[in-house]
Amino acid sequence: MSAAAEALAAGPLDFEGSPSGLVADARMILPLARAVVLAVSPKTEAAALSLLDRFNDVQAVSDRAAESSKGLLDHVEGRCSDESLTLVAERSRGAIQTERDAVARFVEGNSRNIAKLRKMTAEIEVGKSLIKEIEEITDRAQLIAFNMAVEAAHIGDKGRGFKVIVQEMRRLNENTVVFSGRILDLLTRYKDYGVVLVKEMEEHTALLENEVVEGLSVSIEALEALISSSQASENLSCRLAEASMEVHRNLDKVIEALQFQDVTRQMLEGALGMLDDLAGLARKAEPASRGAAFRDPAALAKRFEKFKALYSSKAKTKDEKVAIMGVKL
Amino acid sequence: VNFLIVDDSATMRKIVSVALGGAGHTFREAENGKVGLALAQAEAFDCVILDVNMPEMNGIEFLRNRSANPALRGMPVIVLTTQDEEALRQEALGLGAKAFLAKPFQKEALLTLVGSVLGG
Numbered sequence: 543m544s545a546a547a548e549a550l551a552a553g554p555l556d557f558e559g560s561p562s563g564l565v566a567d568a569r570m571i572l573p574l575a576r577a578v579v580l581a582v583s584p585k586t587e588a589a590a591l592s593l594l595d596r597f598n599d600v601q602a603v604s605d606r607a608a609e610s611s612k613g614l615l616d617h618v619e620g621r622c623s624d625e626s627l628t629l630v631a632e633r634s635r636g637a638i639q640t641e642r643d644a645v646a647r648f649v650e651g652n653s654r655n656i657a658k659l660r661k662m663t664a665e666i667e668v669g670k671s672l673i674k675e676i677e678e679i680t681d682r683a684q685l686i687a688f689n690m691a692v693e694a695a696h697i698g699d700k701g702r703g704f705k706v707i708v709q710e711m712r713r714l715n716e717n718t719v720v721f722s723g724r725i726l727d728l729l730t731r732y733k734d735y736g737v738v739l740v741k742e743m744e745e746h747t748a749l750l751e752n753e754v755v756e757g758l759s760v761s762i763e764a765l766e767a768l769i770s771s772s773q774a775s776e777n778l779s780c781r782l783a784e785a786s787m788e789v790h791r792n793l794d795k796v797i798e799a800l801q802f803q804d805v806t807r808q809m810l811e812g813a814l815g816m817l818d819d820l821a822g823l824a825r826k827a828e829p830a831s832r833g834a835a836f837r838d839p840a841a842l843a844k845r846f847e848k849f850k851a852l853y854s855s856k857a858k859t860k861d862e863k864v865a866i867m868g869v870k871l
Numbered sequence: 872v873n874f875l876i877v878d879d880s881a882t883m884r885k886i887v888s889v890a891l892g893g894a895g896h897t898f899r900e901a902e903n904g905k906v907g908l909a910l911a912q913a914e915a916f917d918c919v920i921l922d923v924n925m926p927e928m929n930g931i932e933f934l935r936n937r938s939a940n941p942a943l944r945g946m947p948v949i950v951l952t953t954q955d956e957e958a959l960r961q962e963a964l965g966l967g968a969k970a971f972l973a974k975p976f977q978k979e980a981l982l983t984l985v986g987s988v989l990g991g
Contacts, residue, residue: 587880587881587882590882591881591882591885594882594885594886594889595885598889793889794977794978794979797886797889797890797978798975798976798977798978800882800886801883801886801974801975801976802975803882804880804882804883804886804953804974805953805974805975807880807882808924808953
């Protein structure tokens with residue numbers, strides 16, 4: 543058991559009524575009070591300085607963040623030039639919308655052309671069937687010419703004129719067959735071209751719809767995201783500026799509040815002065831009141847330990863206990 | 872702006888420098904009037920922020936010494952003290968202090984005074 547605990551366990555502390563005892567007690571209690579008061583100031587001052595430093599750092603960081611954000615916004619929004627990103631993005635969005643409308647009109651026109659081409663191809667097929675009918679007519683005309691030639695041969699010299707006409711008919715028929723064949727070839731090629739054209743137009747229209755229109759949609763989405771980000775950046779910058787102002791206002795309050803630490807320190811210095819005066823009075827009173835209380839140093843030491851144990855047990859903080867226990871008689 | 876802050880409290884010296892907004896200014900500190908006076912004699916300051924209640928040499932003694940020294944008379948002084956008493960205020964102003972501000976002070980009040988002292 544420590545000396546202090548032993549002293550405390552020995553029983554309650556009675557204050558002596560004699561002047562000698564009072565002076566002796568005062569001379570023991572005053573250094574304890576002084577030690578406690580002295581322990582207050584350095585700790586609170588260090589805490590106040592640390593708090594102020596941290597808050598100052600927060601303010602500096604907040605200022606830098608707000609400044610950087612403002613710089614970024616100025617750059618993004620083109621506040622230093624005529625062009626704002628939002629304005630450019632909005633104009634681009636309008637241009638892309640116009641392009642998309644134009645492509646949609648082109649696709650629609652193309653679809654109409656494809657339908658017309660299909661109709662034309664179908665009509666070429668009708669033309670081909672007409673040519674086939676001409677070929678049949680020509681075959682029949684050939685047969686008639688042949689019969690006429692036979693009949694002309696039966697009537698001898700009188701049929702010689704018919705023979706010339708029949709030969710002319712045959713030549714005409716042969717020419718008709720040749721031209722019909724050429725027209726049929728031509729119509730077949732037209733039809734083939736038409737089929738290829740329809741196929742290619744359909745493919746290119748699909749490509750235009752799938753890739754270009756989709757690409758334009760993606761561009762519009764990207765622009766929307768850009769505009770939205772730009773607005774979000776502006777909002778963020780405003781919030782950062784507000785936060786920075788709030789930090790400044792808070793620092794002003796911290797500055798005011800921390801001054802009370804200095805007021806407290808000065809009040810403690812005043813209290814210390816009073817304690818020192820009291821200690822001086824007790825020292826002066828000691829020779830006059832030197833009685834039984836001062837004759838036994840061992841009893842004085844024991845009583846001092848008892849005071850330390852008493853006030854240490856009443857101490858609210860560790861620092862107060864340490865200050866009390868560090869005082870020597 | 873080159874400031875001299877004379878105060879026996881390290882916290883107050885720090886508070887004043889933070890309140891004056893450190894960036895762009897220089898601050899020299901003294902823990903009492905005697906050290907402050909020595910610094911003022913060695914270096915020119917645009918403004919002195921002076922406490923009154925200090926050990927070794929208090930603020931009033933600092934002002935008296937300053938008045939007695941022609942080289943220091945033009946150096947503007949703002950008294951910043953917890954002793955908000957009219958008699959002390961008059962004494963400080965009578966000894967050449969430009970302004971008198973009671974602690975705890977508000978940042979804006981200090982900035983306004985410093986602005987008017989430096990502007991004037």
